């Protein structure tokens with residue numbers, strides 16, 4: 340790491356992301372930094388993660404941790420003894436808020452009563468279960484291991500075991516998926532009574548097998564108009580079931596908005612631990628090397644002296660974030676939230692009123708019916724939710740390339 344000796348301002352509050360790069364199988368649509376068949380790294384990887392956690396404990400000694408999010412990959416794939424040892428390391432290294440939200444991303448197949456109890460005993464208080472669909476034909480296209488019935492049972496078991504904050508991830512806009520398939524998945528989802536639902540439209544990512552199948556016409560290309568209809572249907576259905584939409588892709592019961600994700604959308608600060616994990620601190624962002632093997636070797640074979648201005652030796656790249664860019668990113672991320680941008684909060688953070696700073700862009704977007712201003716908040720209109728990228732690119736145009 341070349342710029343390890345630099346001045347960094349560590350914020351008073353932040354969130355932690357812990358990356359677990361293991362999956363049983365690599366789903367054909369997934370371009371995350373995750374791998375199957377590297378289970379031989381389980382033990383050494385946990386040792387390396389604990390080392391990175393320990394390294395961060397000194398610079399973050401005065402910071403308060405609001406949430407910890409174990410993502411991946413498939414954190415629930417970890418053996419119970421590894422989960423225990425990781426949680427012990429986190430609790431003994433950082434100052435966690437008493438009510439810190441601690442989320443584990445899970446695959447339905449992993450959620451046995453034994454694993455659920457182990458997660459509860461180790462202070463995990465939120466599950467995010469990768470369901471994707473309750474249609475077996477679509478689960479097969481997505482390359483998922485679980486069946487619709489197993490997924491329903493996993494949610495039921497999670498709730499019975501005592502979890503009171505369970506998210507399910509669903510996908511729409513899938514190849515061959517019909518409106519009726521989607522309605523069925525939504526109905527089953529609502530019947531299982533989760534407290535939070537995230538719904539994502541499939542993105543065909545470059546380099547993934549699914550993208551190739553669609554390009555070579557082995558698989559039909561999903562129709563974007565049907566996907567838009569699915570989104571609007573979902574909005575109506577979940578609203579009727581007392582779910583509140585609080586972000587473009589997220590709905591929750593009133594008390595169950597995700598602290599971790601809200602911090603991200605408010606452009607808050609966070610530290611990412613593990614290969615490929617990204618971090619955001621005042622005026623700075625950086626990310627770790629992708630390879631779990633290199634990450635593990637570097638951390639387990641290197642003698643490291645910790646200082647206050649320290650960045651771990653696994654960081655691949657870091658970059659300065661100018662005030663201009665941080666303001667634009669705060670606007671773009673914040674507009675994803677239904678509450679939008681709180682003008683006073685923005686003013687307090689950057690010492691400038693966003694309505695002044697983005698005066699002409701905001702008037703154009705208001706005239707195009709993509710945003711509106713109410714009660715000192717700037718928000719996307721319904722049309723703006725569908726055309727978010729248009730709004731975001733206009734705001735980014737304000738950032739001077741030299742900044």
Ligand code: SF4
Nearest residue numbers: 362365366369411412
């Ligand atoms: S389980 Fe999740 S992280 Fe793993 S390959 Fe599938 S989509 Fe990607």
